[in-house]
Amino acid sequence: MLVGAVDGCDCGEPLATLVPDAAVSPASLDWGTVAVGVPDVAEVQIGNRGTGALDVVAVTIEPADAGFRLLAVPTRVQPQRAEVVPVELSAPFPGDYVAVLVIVTDDPDTPEVRVPLRATGGVGRLVVEPEPIDFGVVHEGPGASRVVTLRNDGFDFLSVRGASFVDGAGFVIDTATLPASLGPDESTVLTVTLLPTGAMLDGLAEPLLRDTLRLDASTGPQDVEVQARVNLAPVARAVERDTRQTTVKVGAGTPVFLDGSETFEPEGDDFVFQWSVAERPAGSAAGVVGQGQPTVRMTPDLIGRYVVRLRTTDEYGAFREADVTVLPRDLAVVLSWEPAADAPCRAFDDDACAAMTADERARRCCGQSDLDLHLVAPGGALGDYGSCPVACEDVAFCAEEGDAHVDSCRS
Numbered sequence: 001m002l003v004g005a006v007d008g009c010d011c012g013e014p015l016a017t018l019v020p021d022a023a024v025s026p027a028s029l030d031w032g033t034v035a036v037g038v039p040d041v042a043e044v045q046i047g048n049r050g051t052g053a054l055d056v057v058a059v060t061i062e063p064a065d066a067g068f069r070l071l072a073v074p075t076r077v078q079p080q081r082a083e084v085v086p087v088e089l090s091a092p093f094p095g096d097y098v099a100v101l102v103i104v105t106d107d108p109d110t111p112e113v114r115v116p117l118r119a120t121g122g123v124g125r126l127v128v129e130p131e132p133i134d135f136g137v138v139h140e141g142p143g144a145s146r147v148v149t150l151r152n153d154g155f156d157f158l159s160v161r162g163a164s165f166v167d168g169a170g171f172v173i174d175t176a177t178l179p180a181s182l183g184p185d186e187s188t189v190l191t192v193t194l195l196p197t198g199a200m201l202d203g204l205a206e207p208l209l210r211d212t213l214r215l216d217a218s219t220g221p222q223d224v225e226v227q228a229r230v231n232l233a234p235v236a237r238a239v240e241r242d243t244r245q246t247t248v249k250v251g252a253g254t255p256v257f258l259d260g261s262e263t264f265e266p267e268g269d270d271f272v273f274q275w276s277v278a279e280r281p282a283g284s285a286a287g288v289v290g291q292g293q294p295t296v297r298m299t300p301d302l303i304g305r306y307v308v309r310l311r312t313t314d315e316y317g318a319f320r321e322a323d324v325t326v327l328p329r330d331l332a333v334v335l336s337w338e339p340a341a342d343a344p345c346r347a348f349d350d351d352a353c354a355a356m357t358a359d360e361r362a363r364r365c366c367g368q369s370d371l372d373l374h375l376v377a378p379g380g381a382l383g384d385y386g387s388c389p390v391a392c393e394d395v396a397f398c399a400e401e402g403d404a405h406v407d408s409c410r411s
Contacts, residue, residue: 018052020079022107024115029101031089031119035184036156039090044101044115046074047082054078057104059085061117066099067091068117091121094156122155124182126217128224133213135194135228141319143195144228150180150215151187158182162216163190169211170200171226196230198266207232233318234271237262238310240324241295247325251332252300258324260310261294269314278323279307303328335373339366 025045034040048054054077061068067090074083091097101115129149138144152158161179165171174191182188192213201207207230215222240248241257250256258275265271275288275296281304288308290296298308306326313319339345345366348356353365362368374382 019050020048020052020054020077020105020107021050022054022077022103022105022110022113023047023049023082024103024113026115028116029087029118033120033122033155034089034091036091036094036121036123038184039088040119041071041086041088044085044087044103045082046077046085046103046105048077048079050107051079055106056083057106057111058102059104060102061087062100062102066117067097067119068099068101087117089117089119091119094121094123096120124152124156124158124184124219125154126158126160126182126215126219126222127151127153128215128222132225132227133192135226137231137316138194138196138228139231139314139316139318140196140198140233141313142317143193145191145193148190148192148213148224149187150182150190152182152184154219155184157184159218160188160215161218164214164216165226166212166214166223167210169209170194170196171209171211171213171228173213192226194228196228196232198232198235201230201232231269231314231316231318232266233320234263234265234269234312234314236260236310236312236320236322237264238308238322238324246323247327249327249329250300251329252303252334255297255299256308256324256326257295257297258288258308258310259295260312260322263294263310263312263322265314267314269316269318271312271314274311274313276309276311277306278309279305281305298326300326300328303332303334331375333373333375335371337371 025047029042029044031040031042046054046056056074056076059070059073061070069088069090071086071088073085077083085101087101089097097119099117101117103113103115104111129151133146133148135144135146150160159179159181163173163175163178165173172193174193177188177190180188194209196209200209208227209230210225210227213224213226215224238258238260239246239262241259248256260273263271263273273292273294275291277286277288277298280286281302284300284302284304286298286301286306288296288298298306300306308324308326309321311319311321343366345364348365353361356364376382
């Protein structure tokens with residue numbers, strides 16, 4: 001009856017039919033080059049330009065194992081609205097990734113829409129900064145260091161297994177940070193150091209050191225040029241003034257004169273002398289008199305080993321050092337004493353003694369006595385020096401370092 005009533009009704013305009021109309025955007029997805037192993041999401045929109053609701057029957061990726069994954073799928077799109085389909089790309093390896101996003105709806109005109117998907121998993125790329133590594137001018141003595149950054153500027157993990165210099169020109173590298181695994185945009189650092197010496201320049205036409213830093217990376221060996229111009233230091237030479245030796249034996253209280261006048265500057269630069277007592281017995285206060293001069297004096301105040309060091313520095317800061325060793329005599333017996341608290345000499349202080357004549361000072365002031373100390377063998381007598389070996393009969397003085405009879409003759 002209802003059908004008949006409708007057929008017999010004169011209702012004016014015919015009823016409109018509600019029809020969905022699918023519109024998919026974009027027509028294709030291209031991620032370009034992406035970082036390997038780093039997920040990246042892009043979106044496809046399913047729009048409905050029709051008058052009726054659009055049912056999404058299915059959304060799939062062909063092939064399913066191509067490296068793309070659907071994160072969400074809408075089931076219906078209302079008229080004049082759009083829904084998002086997020087697609088995740090996960091490129092586990094370098095190379096090309098290709099697939100098709102297939103969208104099936106109840107659009108009567110276009111029930112299926114195919115959206116091409118494309119991406120490229122990139123490769124790692126090792127970038128060295130700075131490149132080349134130029135130290136500029138490096139001064140002998142202080143030397144110099146440069147920090148080198150190794151950065152992965154690519155799209156895949158890479159590893160730097162080691163680093164070394166090809167020619168052995170004198171550069172040294174600290175490899176404590178290696179091996180290193182670097183993801184995209186990650187970095188590590190190396191420290192390259194140069195402590196130049198004159199020997200490194202032997203045979204070179206100019207004071208320029210060159211070498212090649214070779215990096216052992218998973219992307220292949222990579223070479224970086226390294227260079228430095230060297231400023232040589234003055235060649236420091238220090239000896240005992242009279243013997244011209246670098247080792248001398250003296251007794252405590254005997255001044256030692258040290259001579260650095262044979263120092264020379266190979267490049268003609270101005271330079272200065274700086275002396276120091278680098279090693280001394282515990283409790284010693286001995287110092288250098290004449291600082292800054294080519295020749296200085298040092299008086300050992302205790303028995304023991306002293307090392308006097310000369311550093312010669314040019315106007316640019318390059319320096320070298322030379323040592324003179326001062327040793328005690330083979331046998332040293334020291335007698336020391338302190339005047340009693342009520343000794344008459346205690347009545348005069350340093351200023352009063354300084355104002356006296358030498359004779360008055362010797363008679364009235366403390367510390368002016370002259371006491372000889374003699375060592376006598378058990379059962380011996382003062383003045384009995386025994387007899388010398390035959391080989392020593394012609395040796396007039398106590399033999400010292402460098403003499404022919406140093407091991408057998410002593411007076």
